[in-house]
Amino acid sequence: MEYYSDTFKAIRLLQQLGYELFVVTNQSGVGRGYFSLEAVYVIHKQLQNDLREQKLEPFKDFAICPHSPDDKCDCRKPSGKMIQEFIEKNNISKEVSYMVGDKVIDAEAGKNAGIQGVIVRTTASKDFPYFKTLLEFAQSLKK
Numbered sequence: 001m002e003y004y005s006d007t008f009k010a011i012r013l014l015q016q017l018g019y020e021l022f023v024v025t026n027q028s029g030v031g032r033g034y035f036s037l038e039a040v041y042v043i044h045k046q047l048q049n050d051l052r053e054q055k056l057e058p059f060k061d062f063a064i065c066p067h068s069p070d071d072k073c074d075c076r077k078p079s080g081k082m083i084q085e086f087i088e089k090n091n092i093s094k095e096v097s098y099m100v101g102d103k104v105i106d107a108e109a110g111k112n113a114g115i116q117g118v119i120v121r122t123t124a125s126k127d128f129p130y131f132k133t134l135l136e137f138a139q140s141l142k143k
């Protein structure tokens with residue numbers, strides 16, 4: 001597993017600022033039969049271990065859409081459903097929450113759940129704030 005060089009620094013800053021972190025992920029490779037849901041769990045577990053090793057809080061929870069687009073499920077991003085469920089289950093205040101991703105559909109999923117969508121890394125979009133890195137996004141929240 002490889003991380004961008006500033007990922008842990010960004011997560012540390014977000015946690016210092018009091019944010020609780022969740023993962024919301026499309027894993028259509030499961031629905032397409034390329035890998036198992038079990039393999040996704042293994043990766044998530046590794047992620048949690050790596051965070052602990054860095055003396056960071058692990059992610060609070062993971063939501064996985066394992067379906068392929070052909071399944072026409074209602075959880076796959078840009079649906080806001082997985083985020084919406086986290087909001088309800090954890091009493092999250094939408095006004096101070098963000099959905100950060102590297103694809104437009106991630107930001108759209110946030111919007112569809114009623115929170116601010118943000119794009120990092122890949123593609124700037126006129127519809128959402130864009131930051132070159134997760135760290136730059138985290139630093140923008142410090143003000």
Ligand SMILES: [Zn+2]
Pocket residue numbers: 065066067073074075076
């Ligand atoms: Zn789904």
